[in-house]
Amino acid sequence: MSLSPLSSPSNPEKVADEAFLRGLPKTELHLHLEGSLEPELMFELAKRNQVTLPYDTVEDVKSAYNFTNLQSFLDIYYKCADVLRTEQDFFDLTYAYLKQCSIEGVVHVEPFFDPQTHTDRGIDIGIVFNGITKALEQGREEFGISYGLILCFLRHLSEEAAFDTLEQAKPYLDHIIGVGLDSSELGHPPEKFERVFKAARDLGLRAVAHAGEEGPTSYIENALERLKIERIDHGVQCTQSEQLMQEIADKQIPLTVCPQSNIRLKVYEKMEQHPILELLEKGLKVMVNSDDPAFFGGYVLQNYLSLAQALNMTREQAAQLAYNSISSSFCGEERMRTMIEELNGYLATA
Template identity: 50%
Template sequence: MRSLSTLPKAELHLHIEGTLEPELILELATRNHITLPYATLAQLRAQYEFTDLQSFLNLYYENMAVLVTEDDFADMTRAYLTRAREAGVRHAEIMFDPQAHLARGVSLATSVNGIAGALASSESDFGISTVLIAAFLRDESQDSALSVLADLLEMKAPIIGIGLDSAEVGNPPSKFVKLFENARAAGLRLVAHAGEEGPPSYVWDTLDLLGAERIDHGIRSVEDSLLVKRLAREQVPLTVCPLSNVRLRAVDSLAAHPLPQMLASGLNVCLNSDDPAYFGGYAEQNFEVVATEFAFDTDTLERLAANSITSSFATVERKAQLLGELAAWREQAS
């Protein structure tokens, strides 16, 4: 089998702040004269053992302190694009957390302009088409989210959609109905995390109350047979992140991951890296570990890549181009 880093793929579940590698964190801390709780690379790396989602989020938000200027955000984004190109990513739908930066006193313009400025040349510089999604923190209030969304729209931020992330349990989809109504009225695409730590009912409500077009994670959907049938019938995209699920203890081990069951049930699943700097693997590494663990053949791997492309918000022309590249890869792999 050919290297899975050459497999043309789209990445649909990627938090740009989660691509901050330890080396860049320390570099930006020095640049911005920020004192972190850890002085060396070894001390920082030692923090990357998580017991659950919250233990990850604590470090994730702590490390954001090094992002201060537009250049910081741009450097982080370009570093991801460089690594994504090596992983065979040809289209990326990148989420960022504007509220997390505003809470630190970093203006909306700084984070948006820094990230979007780097993405503006992503295709010419890296061969990767990109779109930007503003993700809202579900452990913050809907009023906060509504205010930030209004500001993003007023400044004509180059976002294509909104998402919903951070701590899932105790923050049900019903909390954000108005936010999604406003985003839909503004013509934005709608995605949301659901069914990672939260129950299958959160997936139902994300579809029915929020009108989400795509479910980020969704692995607990397999606990509800009626939900599985609906997801299969409607071919709702599920952006699954295997290495993330293992590192955050959403599943006990990779062997226990429901991915094979999801595929066997006809679900529209694709593979993504989520927060790759924290979870030990970029896009191609997520493909590699599941290919090895579950002995996936070329047909299955091609199906996962095709799902990522067809489930994306790329243009019809771009999708056709990438599916053509995928077909060429298959011919060469045969």
Template identity: 45%
Template sequence: MEISPFVLGLPKVELHLHIEGTLEPELKFELAKRNGIKLPFDTPEQVRASYGFDDLPSFLDAYYDGMNVLLTSDDFYDLAMAYFRKVAPQNLRYVEIFFDPQAHTSRGVSLDTVITGLRRAQVEAEQQFGISSALIMCFLRDFQAEYAMATLLESLPYKPWILGVGLDSDENGNPPSKFAAVFARARAEGYLLTMHCDVDIPGSIDNIASVITEIGVARIDHGTNIVENPGLVKVIAERGIGLTSCPISNTWVSDGSKVELVKQLVEQGVKVTLNSDDPAYFGGYIAENFQRVADEGKVSDQFLAQLALNAVDISWAPAVLKAQLRGEIDEYVAKA
């Protein structure tokens, strides 16, 4: 995909990025060798060729399998630094990073190992690339709610490093209400709240209603199925609850990118943002997702800039950083 100069240079904020989903096949081989793990593939190209998933469950199989090479703090540091190096030339300025502790603790890797490696990369990325970042701890919805609660309690000593909590993995049969008590406790501990409401799954609109009215999230990850209920669209527009859409990943797990829904929701006053989700698996980082909207949606540069500003608005960045980011975007557009 050819990325236009405007898209490449536009200052960007990413709010829906799974750090485990940035594990490129080349790094997977490197970490496997370091940790003495034999992979069922001979080359990185074979790994990429195996990505034939066409729905969320088939993607998750490959996603969780890939994590088996992540064992040490250095592994998580290298994973995150590889992501930061990839997006620095795309002018990413701020990112709120999802991580899945249960995907690691369930296989014997401690939370401390995960978070100390990620934290070291965050500090170095800000020093080297000027990219600010924060961590969002996600619970896996296909595990028990009790395991999520135990993970929440285990995270409390690391609260200065964790901005909020989220909910991801297989949504089928795992509605938001299953985790209502966990998220209530997280709110009481001072964590900010978001949840995945994946595209085109059975009962999606009911789950969206639940996260708004029952859980009380500050934003919704994916969530474009909200168009099925105009009343809910109005609610989130009025409350400033944003959606973190991921156009390229949508094409892998649903019937299209949902770019037209992004345009429709923006016209209705919803703060929709663009993000890369799991870019190593779906084949596009933040700039490629902006370019996908530009090409498919045939939108103006001003529209793309509005999406970037939406991300600033619904981010959980400090007010001073938000003001700086808005200034950078406005100045860039003025000079473009």
């Protein structure tokens, strides 16, 4: 597909401010729905479902979000997900996320969800699918936000468990566009799931995977070669290999980067160290996402703002990041063209 070229903002070298960034049409391609569970909704669902939380107040929850690495986050993440029990719960979770997107200039989303987190607790996969997809449909009607849904396999579980999840999902294939791979990266290389990814691709599903967040560059290489993914989720460890960076740039393989997540999980100590704009200038197809915003202190707009504040991101750089997010989506040619036209129209006057 031939994409329309990106127009330059009216004041390209100006550091991007909040008003410009909020109005910037953009997509979000790396968001875990369970990671958008805000503490207030968590307590509401706990009360609704008579679930006892390990926290007494919203403040207690937020104070627990002092992570040292990916695993320290995941330990809390899975505890919090226990409040999600009914179709209405999954609807409320997803709708709350889309409502936030609607005020941050997000025009298309491709969120992840982790069915094994719920089926392992005895929740029927149909309850999960139905709640999420009904909210996505309402979000499209109410906010004009298009979507595609991506089912993720938990990499700390077995390949057999992933195959079982794929089998359970077969009645709902019309609801998803692809599969992904998330959870604990270290010690769980991509090739562990090579066969199940092939089975998913054979069903017509697209493929993405977390690689190179904490794991080595070999995880990125093997995700590309063995899983045949079309997007790399995170991927920031590619900076450890000039050859790999050049390959990713030459092939224009998208990297769904999550700046605030990388800081909160100690991939980098401070935002000033984050390489996303350096990767952008090297020609890599990077973009901005929020990952697990309820846990990491902000949705996609806050991630853009953090780059402007810490790295003096210009309007031109922000526009390129937004363009990358649109052109890397799985939305289809017509919708992509419409979004690019909307972006260019915005840049002509912003």
